[in-house]
Amino acid sequence: MFTTERLYLRGFRSSDARLILDMWNNIDVQPTISNEYIVPRGPKFLDHITASAEDALLFLTIEKRSETGSDETVIQEEHFVGTTSITMGNPKNRDGIFGIMIEPKFWGLGYGEEVTRFVVDYCFHSLGLHRVSLLVFSGNERAIDLYKKVGFLEEGRKRKVNWIDGQWEDMIYMGILKEEWETASSA
């Protein structure tokens, strides 16, 4: 388990899947992470969540730090903040794909930045990655601002690729290289 200033980042437990499903089904969250039909997902989707967690190079459940630690087998709902992940498409190129999902009630508190900085640093210093990539929809200004603040650069754009709320939005490709992270961290 990892610890940041205000958070625990720990390994996925099967009991987390229900909380992740509830977060996924939140109408403010699902359109930011899915280009499929925006519809509530039922219990079958729990298997997809568990499979995604197990297939990732790194899949962490984010918890608020508490006095009692995070040893409970089942997380207390009020401590569940979200998830973050790194998946590897092609290990030869050491290019990890970053993902993050935070409960809307915790948005704007700096948790996204705290988690993203930790994971990017861990990718370069412990996982041996050479770059971290991500995909974000152009309508997701909150996420784009966060990624730019951490040091990601826009690398490309697939135009009008996602139909959402009666209009098309672009898919933006962003990335950060190890040397860029080192330079930003030492500034």
Ligand SMILES: CC(C)(COP(=O)(O)OP(=O)(O)OC[C@H]1O[C@@H](n2cnc3c(N)ncnc32)[C@H](O)[C@@H]1OP(=O)(O)O)[C@@H](O)C(=O)NCCC(=O)NCCS
């Ligand atoms: C995107 C997400 C991870 C951001 O997490 P967060 O905890 O709200 O972000 P933070 O509080 O750490 O904010 C970090 C920066 O993001 C930007 N930001 C935060 N709220 C914002 C808003 N309402 N509008 C625009 N930018 C915003 C700011 O640059 C902010 O830095 P600042 O507080 O110094 O101004 C979170 O909103 C989320 O999980 N959204 C749903 C899932 C998602 O979009 N995942 C990413 C898919 S690519």
